[in-house]
Amino acid sequence: MTLQLGDIAPDFEADTTEGRVSFHQWLGNSWGVLFSHPKNYTPVCTTELGYTAKLKPEFDKRNVKAIGLSVDELKDHEGWSKDIAETQGTPLNFPLIADPDFKVANLYGMIHPNASDRFTVRSVFVIDPNKKVRLTLTYPASTGRNFDEILRVIDSLQLTDQYKVATPVNWKPGDDVIIVPSVNNEDAKKLFPGGWNEIKPYLRVVPSPKR
Ligand code: BEZ
Numbered sequence: 001m002t003l004q005l006g007d008i009a010p011d012f013e014a015d016t017t018e019g020r021v022s023f024h025q026w027l028g029n030s031w032g033v034l035f036s037h038p039k040n041y042t043p044v045c046t047t048e049l050g051y052t053a054k055l056k057p058e059f060d061k062r063n064v065k066a067i068g069l070s071v072d073e074l075k076d077h078e079g080w081s082k083d084i085a086e087t088q089g090t091p092l093n094f095p096l097i098a099d100p101d102f103k104v105a106n107l108y109g110m111i112h113p114n115a116s117d118r119f120t121v122r123s124v125f126v127i128d129p130n131k132k133v134r135l136t137l138t139y140p141a142s143t144g145r146n147f148d149e150i151l152r153v154i155d156s157l158q159l160t161d162q163y164k165v166a167t168p169v170n171w172k173p174g175d176d177v178i179i180v181p182s183v184n185n186e187d188a189k190k191l192f193p194g195g196w197n198e199i200k201p202y203l204r205v206v207p208s209p210k211r
């Protein structure tokens with residue numbers, strides 16, 4: 001069955017470039033970004049992994065751990081890692097799962113047989129500290145993902161959890177936000193003592209609590 005938002009991310013054990021990982025234990029109290037790659041030694045994947053490595057300080061600021069997956073053997077990951085460091089300017093600084101028997105790929109529905117039964121699609125799962133799936137994305141093999149967008153969604157999710165606000169279309173960190181509909185005006189007065197701009201009773205805009 002397809003993994004859905006709010007589901008508990010399945011736990012697994014796997015070999016990675018940073019040793020054997022027991023997924024839930026490895027996540028600990030962090031957020032996680034689990035993402036799959038169709039194949040080692042492919043150009044788009046190489047750029048994605050290099051860029052994700054560059055984003056490590058941004059992930060750290062948000063208490064997020066990244067972990068990649070490819071259905072190749074661990075020994076192939078090691079050779080490819082050298083290419084990533086050489087061509088992308090940053091060595092891999094997060095684990096890359098070796099999943100040659102498709103165990104994790106099948107657990108997370110990363111194989112879409114009508115696209116390819118041999119390689120994973122580009123899946124992304126954002127997982128919160130309670131191990132709940134908070135975002136799923138599926139991209140085709142030929143399109144590199146926008147990892148800045150993944151960070152943006154994490155910023156939005158963390159704001160929602162902390163301040164009971166939602167983020168409008170094309171929101172960027174620092175922009176105004178919206179009081180979530182489940183907060184009534186009485187409670188909103190306590191949460192947002194500076195008030196809000198009520199465009200409609202259901203559209204209540206406040207400055208971002210985190211600027
Ligand atoms: C790539 O990562 O470059 C790629 C992989 C599969 C199909 C097309 C591109």
